[in-house]
Amino acid sequence: MTTPGEPATPGRPRSERARQAVLTAARELLTDKGLPGLTVDDIARSAGVSKNTIYRWWPNKAAVLMDAFAEATSLKLEFPADGNALTNLRTQVRQVATLMNAPRARRPFVALVAASQHDPELATALRERFIATRRAGAHALISKAIEAGEFRQRLDADIIIDMIYGALYYRLLVSGAPINADYADQLLDNIEPALRPEPEATRKIETA
Amino acid sequence: MTTPGEPATPGRPRSERARQAVLTAARELLTDKGLPGLTVDDIARSAGVSKNTIYRWWPNKAAVLMDAFAEATSLKLEFPADGNALTNLRTQVRQVATLMNAPRARRPFVALVAASQHDPELATALRERFIATRRAGAHALISKAIEAGEFRQRLDADIIIDMIYGALYYRLLVSGAPINADYADQLLDNIEPALRPEPEATRKIETA
Amino acid sequence: MTTPGEPATPGRPRSERARQAVLTAARELLTDKGLPGLTVDDIARSAGVSKNTIYRWWPNKAAVLMDAFAEATSLKLEFPADGNALTNLRTQVRQVATLMNAPRARRPFVALVAASQHDPELATALRERFIATRRAGAHALISKAIEAGEFRQRLDADIIIDMIYGALYYRLLVSGAPINADYADQLLDNIEPALRPEPEATRKIETA
Amino acid sequence: MTTPGEPATPGRPRSERARQAVLTAARELLTDKGLPGLTVDDIARSAGVSKNTIYRWWPNKAAVLMDAFAEATSLKLEFPADGNALTNLRTQVRQVATLMNAPRARRPFVALVAASQHDPELATALRERFIATRRAGAHALISKAIEAGEFRQRLDADIIIDMIYGALYYRLLVSGAPINADYADQLLDNIEPALRPEPEATRKIETA
DNA sequence: TACTAATCGAGACGGTACGTCTGGTCTTGTC
DNA sequence: GACAAGACCAGACGTACCGTCTCGATTAGTA
Numbered sequence: 017m018t019t020p021g022e023p024a025t026p027g028r029p030r031s032e033r034a035r036q037a038v039l040t041a042a043r044e045l046l047t048d049k050g051l052p053g054l055t056v057d058d059i060a061r062s063a064g065v066s067k068n069t070i071y072r073w074w075p076n077k078a079a080v081l082m083d084a085f086a087e088a089t090s091l092k093l094e095f096p097a098d099g100n101a102l103t104n105l106r107t108q109v110r111q112v113a114t115l116m117n118a119p120r121a122r123r124p125f126v127a128l129v130a131a132s133q134h135d136p137e138l139a140t141a142l143r144e145r146f147i148a149t150r151r152a153g154a155h156a157l158i159s160k161a162i163e164a165g166e167f168r169q170r171l172d173a174d175i176i177i178d179m180i181y182g183a184l185y186y187r188l189l190v191s192g193a194p195i196n197a198d199y200a201d202q203l204l205d206n207i208e209p210a211l212r213p214e215p216e217a218t219r220k221i222e223t224a
Numbered sequence: 225m226t227t228p229g230e231p232a233t234p235g236r237p238r239s240e241r242a243r244q245a246v247l248t249a250a251r252e253l254l255t256d257k258g259l260p261g262l263t264v265d266d267i268a269r270s271a272g273v274s275k276n277t278i279y280r281w282w283p284n285k286a287a288v289l290m291d292a293f294a295e296a297t298s299l300k301l302e303f304p305a306d307g308n309a310l311t312n313l314r315t316q317v318r319q320v321a322t323l324m325n326a327p328r329a330r331r332p333f334v335a336l337v338a339a340s341q342h343d344p345e346l347a348t349a350l351r352e353r354f355i356a357t358r359r360a361g362a363h364a365l366i367s368k369a370i371e372a373g374e375f376r377q378r379l380d381a382d383i384i385i386d387m388i389y390g391a392l393y394y395r396l397l398v399s400g401a402p403i404n405a406d407y408a409d410q411l412l413d414n415i416e417p418a419l420r421p422e423p424e425a426t427r428k429i430e431t432a
Numbered sequence: 433m434t435t436p437g438e439p440a441t442p443g444r445p446r447s448e449r450a451r452q453a454v455l456t457a458a459r460e461l462l463t464d465k466g467l468p469g470l471t472v473d474d475i476a477r478s479a480g481v482s483k484n485t486i487y488r489w490w491p492n493k494a495a496v497l498m499d500a501f502a503e504a505t506s507l508k509l510e511f512p513a514d515g516n517a518l519t520n521l522r523t524q525v526r527q528v529a530t531l532m533n534a535p536r537a538r539r540p541f542v543a544l545v546a547a548s549q550h551d552p553e554l555a556t557a558l559r560e561r562f563i564a565t566r567r568a569g570a571h572a573l574i575s576k577a578i579e580a581g582e583f584r585q586r587l588d589a590d591i592i593i594d595m596i597y598g599a600l601y602y603r604l605l606v607s608g609a610p611i612n613a614d615y616a617d618q619l620l621d622n623i624e625p626a627l628r629p630e631p632e633a634t635r636k637i638e639t640a
Numbered sequence: 641m642t643t644p645g646e647p648a649t650p651g652r653p654r655s656e657r658a659r660q661a662v663l664t665a666a667r668e669l670l671t672d673k674g675l676p677g678l679t680v681d682d683i684a685r686s687a688g689v690s691k692n693t694i695y696r697w698w699p700n701k702a703a704v705l706m707d708a709f710a711e712a713t714s715l716k717l718e719f720p721a722d723g724n725a726l727t728n729l730r731t732q733v734r735q736v737a738t739l740m741n742a743p744r745a746r747r748p749f750v751a752l753v754a755a756s757q758h759d760p761e762l763a764t765a766l767r768e769r770f771i772a773t774r775r776a777g778a779h780a781l782i783s784k785a786i787e788a789g790e791f792r793q794r795l796d797a798d799i800i801i802d803m804i805y806g807a808l809y810y811r812l813l814v815s816g817a818p819i820n821a822d823y824a825d826q827l828l829d830n831i832e833p834a835l836r837p838e839p840e841a842t843r844k845i846e847t848a
Numbered sequence: 849t850a851c852t853a854a855t856c857g858a859g860a861c862g863g864t865a866c867g868t869c870t871g872g873t874c875t876t877g878t879c
Numbered sequence: 880g881a882c883a884a885g886a887c888c889a890g891a892c893g894t895a896c897c898g899t900c901t902c903g904a905t906t907a908g909t910a
Contacts, residue, residue, distance in 0.1 A: 027854025028906045034856075050342045055896060066857045071898060126341050129397060133338035134260050139400065147398060168417065175391070175414045178399075182390030183383070185398060189337060190355060191386075192347065206383045209376065210418035235885035236875045242887075263865055274888040279867065443859035444901045450861075468758050471891055482862040487893065542757050545813060549754035550674045555816065563814060584833065591807070591830045594815075598806030599799070601814060605753060606771060607802075608763065622799045625792065626834035655881070679870060690883045695872065 030073070037063035038070055042084040047120055051081070051127035078131050078138045085124045086145060089115070101161030102208065108154055109180055110200040116188055117195045126188060151177055167211045180207065238281070245271035246278055250292040255328050259289065259335035286339045286346045293332045294353055297323070309369030310419065314412045316362055317388055321408040324396055334396060359385055375419045388415065446489070453479035454486055458500040463536055467497070467543035494547045494554045501540045502561055505531070517577030518627065522620045524570055525596055529616040532604055542604060567593055583627050596623065654697070661687035662694055666708040671744055675705070675751035702755050702762045709748045710769060713739065725785030726832065732778055733804055733824040740812055741819045750812060775801055791835045804831065 041063035045054045056077055060067045074080045098104075115121055125146075132139035158173040183203055187193045249271035253262050264285055268275045282288045306312075323329055340347035362385050369375040391411055395401045457479035461470050472493055476483045490496045514520070531537055541562075548555035570593050577583040599619055603609045665687035669678045680701055684691045698704045722728070739745055749770075756763035778801050785791040807827055811817045 025854080026852065026908060028856075028908090029854085031856070052342045056898080057896075064857090066859085067898080068858085068900085069856065072855085076898080130338040130341035133334050133397065134258050143399070170413075172410060172414055175410050178391040178394050179387040179411065179415060182392070182394035183386040184390070186386055186390035186393050189341065189397060190393060191351070202380060202383050203387065206380055207387060207415065207418050209420075209422075210415050212417075214417070215423065232877075233885090234877070234883065236877095236887075238886070239875090264867085265865075268888095272888090274890085275867085276869085276889085277887060280886075284867090440903075441859090442857065442903070444861075446860070447901095466758050472893085473891070476862095480862090482864090483893085484863085484895090485861060488860075492893090546754040546757035549750050549813065550676050559815070588826060588830055591826050594807040594810055595803040595827065595831065598808070598810035599802040600806070601810050602802050602806035605757065605813060606809060607767070618796060618799050619803065621794075622796055623803060623831065623834050625836075625838070626831050628833075630833075631839065653881080658882075680872080681870075684883095688883085690885085691872080692874085692884085693882060696881080701871080 031069075034063070034065050034069050035073065037065055038073075038080060039084040039087055041065075042080050043088055043120070043124065046081060046084065046124045046127060050123060051131060056080075075137075078128070078135055079141075081124065081128060081131070082138060082141055082145070085121075085128060088124065089121055089146070101157060101164070101166040102204070102211065104157055105154070105161075105211075106200065106204045108157065109184075109204060110197045112150055112181070113184055113195045113200040114197060116184055122188070129185075129189060151181070154181070161211075165213060168213050171211065176207070176211070180204075239277075242271070242273050242277050243281070246273055246281075246288060247292040247295050249273075250288050251296055251328070251332065254289055254292065254332045254335060258331060259285075259339060264288075283345075284343075286336070286343055287349075289332060289336060289339075290346060290349055290353075293329075293336060296332070297329060297354070309365060309372070309374040310412070310416065312365055313362070313369075313419075314408065316365065317392075317408040317412060318405045320358055320389070321392055321403045322405060324392055325403045330396070337393075337397060359389070362389070369419075373421060376421050379419065384415070384419070388412075447485075450479070450481050450485055451489070453481055454489075454496060455500040455503050457481075458496050459504055459536070459540065462497055462500065462540045462543060466539060467493075467547060472496075491553075492551075494544070494551055495557075497540060497544060497547070498554060498557055498561075501537075501544060504540070505537060505562070517573060517580070517582040518620070518624065520573055521570070521577075521627075522616065524573065525600075525616040525620060526613045528566055528597070529600055529611045530613060532600060533611045538604070545601075545605060567597070570597070577627075581629060584629050587627065592623070592627070596620075655693075658687070658689050658693050659697065661689055662697075662704060663708040663711050665689075666704050667712055667744070667748065670705060670708065670748045670751060674747060675755060680704075699761075702752070702759050703765075705748065705752060705755070706762060706765055706769070709745075709752060712748065713745055713770070725781060725788070725790040726828070726835065728781055729778070729785075729835075730824065730828045732781065733808075733828060734821045736774055736805070737808055737819045737824040738821060740808055746812070753809075753813060775805070778805070785835075789837060792837050795835065800831070800835070804828075 038059060041059050042054075045058055045062060054077075056067055056070060059065075059077075059080065060070055070080060074083065116125065128138065128142055132142050154177050155173050158167060158171070158176060161167040162169060162171055162173065180203055184195055184199075187195050187199070193199075246267060249267050250262075253266055253270060262285070264275055264278055267273075267285075267288065268278055278288065282291070324333065336346070336350055340350050363381050366375060366379070366381040366384060370377060370379055370381065388411055392403055392407075395403050395407070401407075454475060457475050458470075461474055461478060470493070472483055472486055475481075475493075475496065476486055486496065490499070532541065544554070544558055548558050571589050574583060574587070574589040574592060578585060578587055578589065596619055600611055600615075603611050603615070609615075662683060665683050666678075669682055669686060678701075680691055680694060683689075683701075683704065684694055694704060698707065740749065752762070752766055756766050779797050782791060782795070782797040782800060786793065786795055786797065804827055808819055808823075811819050811823070817823075
């Protein structure tokens with residue numbers, strides 16, 4: 017008997033074992049060898065699965081990697097909202113930075129971003145499933161802080177996020193430099209004066 | 225008779241015509257079709273050159289594109305140092321933003337950055353030949369401004385550059401949003417308070 | 433259910449259509465253009481088959497032609513054993529000569545013999561699959577005739593075959609002269625006195 | 641000053657050293673590696689000569705090998721005409737057989753015959769420069785013997801030569817069996833009864 | 849207990865790009 | 880001029896990968 021609501025499909029059901037084997041194999045091979053040099057035949061062989069099965073469930077190689085990466089990073093980043101806005105933002109950025117640098121995430125993520133440059137569908141999926149969620153968290157935090165007067169009024173949350181997260185991506189994709197909590201701190205330390213509301217005196221002079 | 229100092233190699237000299245034809249063809253094809261879907265045979269055919277000649281001088285497709293792109297953007301960005309530091313920085317970022325968005329540069333550049341993710345040599349070349357020069361200009365400007373008291377003392381030039389340029393790369397590689405002078409202005413407007421020296425009152429207290 | 437005895441291999445079975453198309457295309461192209469100037473790409477294109485498929489089943493171009501030629505000449509030469517030994521031998525040689533001169537056989541066969549000069553495997557295959565069968569027929573005929581007293585006792589069947597067939601190959605490969613039934617007759621007419629048993633008088637003296 | 645009679649060509653004369661080096665290198669490489677796997681670049685490098693020089697004096701690779709082989713076998717085969725026709729023929733065939741089997745001749749010769757199958761010019765050159773001379777010697781010998789009554793009247797010299805020499809070529813190109821004086825003897829022993837004039841008695845009976 | 853329908857493995861297939869190699873030509877500067 | 884050096888064009892080679900396909904063998908639910 018099947019779950020009600022699902023239209024009781026006849027025939028053999030999809031093998032969960034095969035699905036897991038594919039994703040695991042893809043993840044491992046990607047971590048080991050990077051995206052090029054990683055072939056679908058490799059994944060199939062390594063997963064003990066037929067190529068057919070892969071193409072039955074995923075449209076192409078990138079989609080497999082996408083799912084594989086999704087599983088690997090499914091653990092939600094929990095952004096505690098205990099302290100003041102600056103502290104919270106710092107915590108967020110630190111967590112994202114740490115995650116980006118994790119060995120089992122950095123290589124695959126870089127590969128996916130690279131592949132997305134010539135694969136619009138992948139680019140969309142990547143943005144919607146990973147990047148948007150991170151941005152949304154940061155955007156909510158900053159917006160609230162601006163409203164609450166904790167951050168400058170004239171701040172543009174999206175631009176600030178572009179800069180902070182952009183710096184992380186810059187290191188990830190261009191300079192290759194390490195991305196860790198220290199670096200997150202440096203970013204926050206340097207941009208912090210732009211986030212704080214202007215002192216009364218200064219504002220009066222300016223607005224005068 | 226050859227110029228003294230040049231060791232007068234024997235044999236037929238490299239054909240400058242062939243070299244130019246290859247680079248031009250690569251540039252055009254890359255702009256039209258992107259890096260995948262661009263084959264070496266295409267370049268050879270389009271350049272009227274044998275594949276052999278390409279592989280004699282470049283180790284792979286990416287290296288050709290690297291050189292092609294280098295020629296295309298060899299025109300120096302001139303950063304005028306007339307006004308104050310902030311204005312100069314704004315001019316710089318505007319120029320870089322405009323360049324990044326130019327149709328004959330954006331596609332190739334994106335393709336090169338993507339390819340550099342799994343090609344360490346290309347990554348190094350890209351950093352040394354393009355990115356380093358841009359950074360150097362910005363770094364000099366900011367450093368001087370800090371020394372001259374035009375910018376905050378505790379600023380870390382590299383971090384600031386990471387953020388401003390990182391935002392540009394973020395749009396280039398991740399969000400795909402347009403990159404233009406307006407965006408450059410937005411970046412500068414938002415980070416500017418972090419660049420300005422602290423007001424007298426604050427500084428006196430600090431330095432006291 | 434499969435035929436017992438056949439091990440029922442898994443996977444998609446080899447395409448008989450592709451096999452036939454390759455062999456036919458190879459045969460036709462070889463007849464038209466000769467072995468050089470005949471490329472594997474040509475065969476693949478002409479057969480509507482991928483190059484991959486050719487290389488999956490044949491180690492090189494010559495092996496394809498070998499099989500193609502085998503199919504073309506699979507029709508057995510039937511040597512009737514009705515009359516006396518000399519007549520039968522003449523019939524055999526005439527048939528072989530005619531076959532060698534046939535337009536769809538001569539060019540391919542010459543090409544294969546030529547290629548076999550620097551391809552030991554091909555040479556072996558050629559000998560075993562074509563030349564040996566022809567020789568075997570002639571050898572049986574001559575041996576029996578010697579035993580039956582129809583041919584000279586001291587004849588060496590292999591040497592006789594070397595000479596008769598050698599003459600055919602000589603014209604085929606060296607002089608390029610035509611090879612037909614008339615030529616076969618000439619060969620037999622000239623060597624015939626060496627085949628006949630010695631006249632009684634002479635034999636008596638010898639055996640005495 | 642040049643030799644009178646030769647039209648005083650200006651410029652540097654052809655380098656005999658280069659010519660010799662090319663032919664020697666070609667010969668050695670051919671003996672070592674066979675015709676395929678023997679490239680013009682190989683010859684040039686091994687001879688310390690530029691490829692240009694080779695193509696200046698020979699139209700293609702086969703022509704070089706032709707000349708190289710010509711030098712190697714320029715030593716004339718001297719056919720002594722001392723004894724009776726049969727003995728002389730035997731001597732001739734023995735010499736040709738021995739020459740064909742010589743290690744520095746067999747490989748190159750086989751390669752040339754093979755190459756001549758798809759190179760009409762080479763085929764012509766090969767026939768005219770090597771094969772014709774051998775045949776001519778044998779033809780003269782047999783013709784005279786027929787006229788002198790030493791051989792059968794109704795013998796066709798060309799057909800006999802086709803068979804004897806054909807047997808040698810057959811071993812050379814098809815069976816790969818050794819070719820030596822013993823083999824020459826076997827050939828002569830087996831065909832000899834066909835060469836001898838018919839005994840009077842037999843002829844009378846036949847013509848009766 | 850069959851029957852049906854979708855899955856699975858294996859692996860052959862068409863298509864296409866890769867990077868290498870060779871043949872034969874052309875272009876330098878030197879002798 | 881001939882020569883060594885070596886770059887050049889043309890084009891075949893054999894390999895690799897992608898995504899599709901065709902098999903026989905499983906494995907549920909349905910009759």
